[in-house]
Amino acid sequence: MWGFFLCLLPSLTLFLVSILLQMNWIRHLAESAVQRLGCFMWTLTCRLLKLPYTNVSGSTKEKTEVKLICKPTALASYLRKHWHALTQPPTRPQTDPHLQIITNLMWPTLEGAEMQGVRFTRDHILLHDGGIVALDWAVGLSHQDQIKRQHHPGGKVLGLHSSNPAIVILIPNALGRVTPHLLKLCHLTLKQGFYPVVFHRRGHGGCPLTTPRYQEFGNPSDLMQTVAYLRSHHPSSTLLAVSEGSGSGLLLSYLGECGSSSYLMAAACISPVFHGQLWFENEFPWLYHWLALMYRKFQINRYATSLSSVMDVANILRCKSLRDMEEFMFCTVTQQIHRTSDSKDHIKKGDSRIPLKPDWAGYWDRNEPLRDADEVAIPVLCLYSTDDPLSPPSSTLPETLFHNNPYFLLAQTEQGGHCGFMHKDECGNTTSWSHSAVLEYFQVTADFFGLEDKKGFKDVTAMGCSHGLRRSTSAVMSTRRSTLLRKDRPVLSSRRRQISTPSDTFTLEEEREDFTWNRSYTR
Incomplete structure (x- = not known):
């Protein structure tokens, strides 16, 4: 009989627990106990790993301030x-x-x-x-x-x-x-x-x-x-x-x-x-x-053969900090010579990066x-x-x-x-x-930016109405010619910042519109 009772004991225990969890106060108590146990285990883990510990027992619905x-x-x-x-x-x-x-x-x-x-x-x-x-x-x-x-x-x-x-x-x-x-x-x-x-x-x-x-x-x-x-x-x-x-x-x-x-x-x-x-x-x-150091060393070791001509790969792989690795990789005489030979490829002339x-x-x-x-x-x-x-x-x-x-x-x-x-x-x-x-x-x-562009367009339109018919006609013709020469540009970006090639040209309206944006943005 006792053997039969012991066989049914796990099932009876689970059945009793399921009934108790139907009660709200018991369910909240169990959730609180599990949360406290998790916080304790995480605190212990942080201390063993020597990580700065932060209290995680705050309310999950509390909002941080931005x-x-x-x-x-x-x-x-x-x-x-x-x-x-x-x-x-x-x-x-x-x-x-x-x-x-x-x-x-x-x-x-x-x-x-x-x-x-x-x-x-x-x-x-x-x-x-x-x-x-x-x-x-x-x-x-x-x-x-x-x-x-x-x-x-x-x-x-x-x-x-x-x-x-x-x-x-x-x-x-x-x-x-x-x-x-x-x-x-x-x-x-x-x-x-x-x-x-x-x-x-x-x-x-x-x-x-x-x-x-x-x-x-x-x-x-x-x-x-x-x-x-x-x-x-x-x-x-x-x-x-x-x-x-x-x-x-x-x-x-x-x-x-x-x-x-x-x-x-x-x-x-x-x-x-x-x-x-x-x-x-x-x-x-x-x-x-x-972890970051090991990942960085794995990258360098992957290309050790090709990098050996410009870096001391053996010493780099023996470094014990990211700072030492960065210094060994880029702050050597060999790297200085290599960087000088490649300086012509940089976009800015008279580059001060050397x-x-x-x-x-x-x-x-x-x-x-x-x-x-x-x-x-x-x-x-x-x-x-x-x-x-x-x-x-x-x-x-x-x-x-x-x-x-x-x-x-x-x-x-x-x-x-x-x-x-x-x-x-x-x-x-x-x-x-x-x-x-x-x-x-x-x-x-x-x-x-879209609102600023509309404001600039309205200002230019109002300014154009005050000029004579001859000036308005010439402005329209010049605008059409420049439109044919102008490349497509993103609608939502500043025109001045999207144009940097000599083939791209500004119209009078674009220059005034851009000025309006800068004045509005930095005021």
Whole structure:
């Protein structure tokens, strides 16, 4: 009899537990106990791994505050009124930044033509020096994702669903790894009607290394040629750019060196690195540093034979820090000679990227992301979280830049980690607040430019009515002639910033319209 009772004991226990869980107070008590046990286990894990511990016992429905730091301009005022991401900050399904880093950056991804429900096709671009970079175009989603459309909180469809959709250039982090965070951003970008393309530097993302040369942290020469290629092959599409983590060093360098000739309408940096030298010299948690170091060594070892002619690969593979690897790779006499011989391929003449000495300080004189910040000529949004464990302390943020430069905007949150910003939407699904915020920012910025263009057109029309018939007729004829000579331009971007070739000409109306935009934007 006792044997029969012992056999039924597990079933009776489960039956009793199921009955008790029907009671609300018991169910809440059990959920609280499980949550506390999970917090205790995670705290223990963080201490064993020597990771900075963050309390995760906060309410999952509590919202973080989004602080917009920028110079008061017409665009900033328009964003405060129409950018709903500021009024709907992310909730906290998992507040610990380490959890967000593990799920968004460190989680393994399957390589191939289809990742995270997105189908890719690759293009290779041959550069002036014989090097090759790769472009992964997102060309399709699953059938269910194609049916669903995400809408603007105000009722308007996000994105540019047209025959010439806006192209969003996605720049991975400095290691070149395609992370789950980047794939989710690519998925949402394609879902909302944009045309995303992932830029892979030479030797990154499976791109072959045809020249014994790696790109420096802030050398935008390859990106310049890539954007020029996209501009020439898609002249009627607006160009946008988004960078992930340390990939912002490349994007900010590009915007600074190109200035008003960047071809981009707007850009965004998620968890950006503003000070490259400080980021390499900063001591962040050993686990992340060790993983990044191993991944970097794996990349170098893959091309050890070809790189041995310009680098001391043996010493590089023995380095114990990312800082030492960066210095061994780019701050040697051999690299200085090689860089001097390749300087003719750089776009800017009289380039100041070649330092007097191949030392660590000289390397950052030509590679700091914000070295030419005063030359940036398009609006740049930076999303930053104060609990980011992979970035220097928030006290190092260049807040003066955001207060004085009308083109830089900083959206700062209290929770989000590094390239995380996870939250629960209205349907209870865990998504990334930063992804939807960036894409909505692009749409609102495009709407602002469209309104400014209409204002400029009305001003020019009113001015033309006050002139005589002869002057009006000649203006119309000149406009028609210039229209025939002018190339197609993106509708939602500033004409002055989209034209940089001698064959493109301005009409009188375009010049006045552009002046109106600049006056309105910087006032």
